[in-house]
Amino acid sequence: MQAVVLAAGEGTRIRPLSAAVPKPMLPVADRPMAAHTVDAAIDAGADEVVLVIGYEADTVREYFGTEYRDVPINYAIQEEQSGTADAVNAAREYIDGAFAVLNGDNLYDPAAIDELFERCPAVCAVEVDQPQNYGVLSTTDGTITDIVEKPADPPTNLANAGAYAFPEEARAWLEVPASERGEHEITDVLAQVIDEYAVSPVTLERWMDVGRPWELLEANEWKLDTLERRIDGEVSDQARLEGNVVIEEGATVESGVVIEGPVLVRSGATVGPNAYVRGATLIDEGATVGHAVEVKNSVLSPGATVGHLSYVGDSVLGRDVNFGAGTTVGNLRHDDGDIKFTVKGDRVSTGRRKFGVVAGDEVKTGINTSLTPGLKLETGATTHPGETVDRDR
Numbered sequence: 001m002q003a004v005v006l007a008a009g010e011g012t013r014i015r016p017l018s019a020a021v022p023k024p025m026l027p028v029a030d031r032p033m034a035a036h037t038v039d040a041a042i043d044a045g046a047d048e049v050v051l052v053i054g055y056e057a058d059t060v061r062e063y064f065g066t067e068y069r070d071v072p073i074n075y076a077i078q079e080e081q082s083g084t085a086d087a088v089n090a091a092r093e094y095i096d097g098a099f100a101v102l103n104g105d106n107l108y109d110p111a112a113i114d115e116l117f118e119r120c121p122a123v124c125a126v127e128v129d130q131p132q133n134y135g136v137l138s139t140t141d142g143t144i145t146d147i148v149e150k151p152a153d154p155p156t157n158l159a160n161a162g163a164y165a166f167p168e169e170a171r172a173w174l175e176v177p178a179s180e181r182g183e184h185e186i187t188d189v190l191a192q193v194i195d196e197y198a199v200s201p202v203t204l205e206r207w208m209d210v211g212r213p214w215e216l217l218e219a220n221e222w223k224l225d226t227l228e229r230r231i232d233g234e235v236s237d238q239a240r241l242e243g244n245v246v247i248e249e250g251a252t253v254e255s256g257v258v259i260e261g262p263v264l265v266r267s268g269a270t271v272g273p274n275a276y277v278r279g280a281t282l283i284d285e286g287a288t289v290g291h292a293v294e295v296k297n298s299v300l301s302p303g304a305t306v307g308h309l310s311y312v313g314d315s316v317l318g319r320d321v322n323f324g325a326g327t328t329v330g331n332l333r334h335d336d337g338d339i340k341f342t343v344k345g346d347r348v349s350t351g352r353r354k355f356g357v358v359a360g361d362e363v364k365t366g367i368n369t370s371l372t373p374g375l376k377l378e379t380g381a382t383t384h385p386g387e388t389v390d391r392d393r
């Protein structure tokens with residue numbers, strides 16, 4: 001079966017992290033997010049992958065190339081993001097048999113993708129508490145009979161998880177009219193497949209749709225925890241590594257460092273001396289965690305530097321960020337309330353008691369900067385020495 005993976009989106013809700021990298025290429029543990037999806041498809045037996053690309057397309061092309069894990073990769077360009085059916089339609093020239101459609105910004109449990117491929121025509125479903133916020137699937141005798149978008153009175157608690165295995169005939173059904181919100185939706189293609197075929201639901205044990213910055217942290221919490229302990233880098237005898245810790249070849253951990261997994265330190269990164277890293281943290285390629293720095297439950301993108309005497313908790317730091325000595329991130333409100341964050345101009349709850357800051361690429365903080373919880377620093381933003389920053393900039 002062929003797999004069409006949608007990766008044309010910018011990810012406007014995850015800005016500024018998507019300023020130079022499309023959301024599906026943001027790091028989740030040891031790979032870009034979309035690579036988890038492509039790997040799951042290949043493990044399930046995909047013999048060709050078509051990546052639908054658009055925003056910052058070259059980043060995707062450079063990573064996957066024309067062959068990835070011995071499977072041919074093709075690219076379809078979606079010029080304008082006018083919906084998921086339109087995205088799959090952009091890949092139509094490559095489709096010549098049954099095909100799967102997966103989202104490059106979703107994380108699926110890989111066993112379910114195996115089952116999806118086996119049971120084609122099939123769709124992945126996930127049990128949710130509030131089905132009225134999703135596309136809801138109705139089933140009779142183990143077959144899907146209907147899909148309704150965001151129903152006020154949901155017939156089941158089975159939400160559509162956006163992973164489909166379609167018969168070849170569906171290739172001719174990709175040109176659907178625009179929906180009420182003006183997009184050509186893949187769910188309208190699914191509705192036709194449901195009319196013509198017995199479509200099986202495949203229940204996912206675990207699934208994530210990564211849309212907003214704190215969901216990138218949660219994606220890393222999930223996938224870092226699946227890594228097996230491996231120490232290939234240079235680690236001082238005076239360092240202590242506990243639990244699920246991966247130190248890649250070419251990474252350095254100096255003396256006095258304590259790391260409590262799950263933590264991944266990627267090639268070219270350095271930690272220490274005397275640093276404390278804990279709780280689902282990714283220190284990506286070439287990043288630096290220096291002397292007397294504590295990093296907890298965070299993502300440090302390639303080249304990010306937290307050089308000295310700083311605290312970073314529950315935060316995402318973009319590429320080549322530089323935190324000056326003494327930069328301290330607040331990640332908890334005194335009233336213990338959920339931390340809010342600005343998404344496309346609106347303050348929304350992250351649902352998290354602990355959340356720090358999101359710093360776009362090349363942000364630089366002056367020495368002794370204090371950053372309040374839920375702060376967004378745009379690409380290239382700077383702070384003065386000694387400043388307390390409590391408004392996005």
Ligand code: TTP
Pocket residue numbers: 006007008009010011012013014023024052078080081082083084086087103104105106183211
């Ligand atoms: P979304 O998460 O709805 O869109 P997005 O990725 O652009 O993010 P945001 O809403 O924050 O701007 O998209 C779901 C998936 O489908 C994702 O993998 C991107 C992909 N997609 C396309 O490839 N083309 C499209 O026209 C649309 C709407 C989505």
